[in-house]
Amino acid sequence: MSSPWIQGLRSVALYVPDLAKAEEFYTRTWHLEVAHRADSVLYLRGSGTDAYLFALHQGGEVPQIRQVTLRARSRAALDEVAANVRKAGGKLLAPAHELNKDPAGGVGIKFQDPHGRTFQVVYGDERRVESAPQQDRPIRLTHTVLNSHAVDETQKFLQDALGFRLADRTGIMAFMNCDSDHHTIAIGITDNDALNHIAFLMPDFESVMRGGGRMKDAGFPIQWGPGRHGPGNNLFNYFIDPFGVVIEYTAEVEQIDEHYESHGPDFWKWPPGRVDQWGISPPPGATLKDAQKRVFFAPHP
Template identity: 85%
Template structure:
C-alpha cells in the first residue's frame, strides 16, 4: 500500500436528468444490479463486496458529479485525512458523522479540494459477502479520472491530503496510487476540472469484449478500444452513457507495491500511429474527447 489512510475507491455519485432511463441503462445494458432505491435516488451494485458502486440522483437537465467516495483504512484514518485536507488547502464540508442517509451506513467526512471537487471518505460501511466474479458483470470500480487545469496542484493535494503517490505520468495524465491497483484516481491534464471517466472492473478479457458487443447492440458504440493501456497495463473499452458520462469496461489491472518504479512521459511513448500497447484501435473518437470535458462537479453538494 502507498496511502496509510485510503484503501481504495468505494463509489461515485452522479446527478442525472432521468432516473428511470438511468436505471434501465445501468441494469439492462451495463449489467449492474439495484441495491437500494428511494424516490429521488438509485444505488447500484456490482458482483463484488461493495454495498453499491454507483449512486444516481435525480438532477437537472445535464449530468453532474456529486462526489467521489473513498474508503478509509480505519476510523483513525478519517481524523488524519480531516487534518491533512485542511493543511493542504481543502475545505471541510461535513465533519465525521454517522451516514444515516446512506444505505451503506458507516462514518464519513466530506470535503472539497482547492478546485471544488467533492470527496467523501468513509469507514465501517456495509460490505457484502465475497463471492466468485460473475462473467459479463462489473465487479467494482477500479478508478475514476478527474480532469485538472492545474495538474501539479491536484497531484500535490492528493499526495498531502490523502497519502496517494504518483505511479506514472504521461503526456496527458498523472496516475495516482493508494493500494494495490496501479491507480485509483488519475488526473487528466486539461483546461478544465470535469469528470473524465469512471472505470468499472470486469472479471476478464472475455467480459470486456462481450460488454463491448452488448453495448454496440444497444446503440452505444465503442468510442475507444478495444486495447491495452501502458500505465496500469489494463484492457479497455470506452463508451458514453445516455446522458453523456464517459464509462469504461476494464480488466487485468496491474497490481503494484512499493517496489514499483514510476516513469515519466518520455517512457510512455508509442510508435507513430499507436495509442496503446496493441496498436489495433483507432484513437479516441472526437465525440469521446468532447464528452470527457462536459460533466462537472455540482457546486452545492
C-alpha cells in the first residue's frame, strides 16, 4: 500500500456517439454485462465485485472521457483528498456528497487536476458478492493510462493530491502506484492530454488469448500483442473499439509492496526491434498510436 487514501481504480465513464452500438459491442464482443440503465447512460459490470466498472453516456459525434473514478480507503480519506486537491493546484468541483443518482451509491467528491482531467473519488459504494473468475470475461479495471504534455506536473499532482508513488518510469511512461497492483494510473509522456487506453483485467493468460481471437473474429484485430510488458510484467492485447477508444485485455499484473524497487528509463531498455519482454509482435503501428491521442476529457459543465 502506497497511498493512505486511494485503494484503486473503480470505474471509467465515457461519452459515446451511439449508446445502442456501444451496448452491442461491450456486451456481445467485449464480454461485459449490463448492470443498470438510466436516461442516456448504460452501466456495465465485469465478473468481479464492482457494481459496475464502465459507464457509457450518450454524447456527441466523438468519444470523450467524462471522468475517472477511484475508490477511497475510508470516508475520512475523501475530506483529506479534497483538501490535498486544493493545495496541489486542482479544482474541487463537488465536496463530499451522497451519490444518489449513481446506481452504486456511496459518498463521493469530484475534482479536476490542473490540466482539466476530471476525477471522482468514492467510498461506501455497493459491492457484489465475490465469486470465482469466469474465463474469457473481464473481472475489473486494473489501470488507465492518461497522456500528459507535462508529465512531471501530472506526476506531482497524483503524488500530492492522491498519495500515489512512482513505481517505474520508462522513456515513454510514468507508472503510478497506489496499492498492490504495480500501477493504477500511468502517465503517457507525450505532447497531448488524451486518453491513452483503459485496461481490463482478465482471469488468466488463456482468457487474454481467447479474447484476442474473439475480437479478431468480430472484426476488431489485435492492434498490439500478444506480449508481456516490462513495468508491471503484465500480459497484453490492445484493441480499438468502434468509436476509436483504445482498450486492453491484460492479466498477471505484478503485485508489489513498499519494498518494490523503482527503476528509470536506463533500466527499462530492450534489444533492437523489441518493445516488450517477448518480442513476438511488432511494435504498435500508426493506427493505434493515432487512436491513443484522439480521445480527450469533456469540459466540465
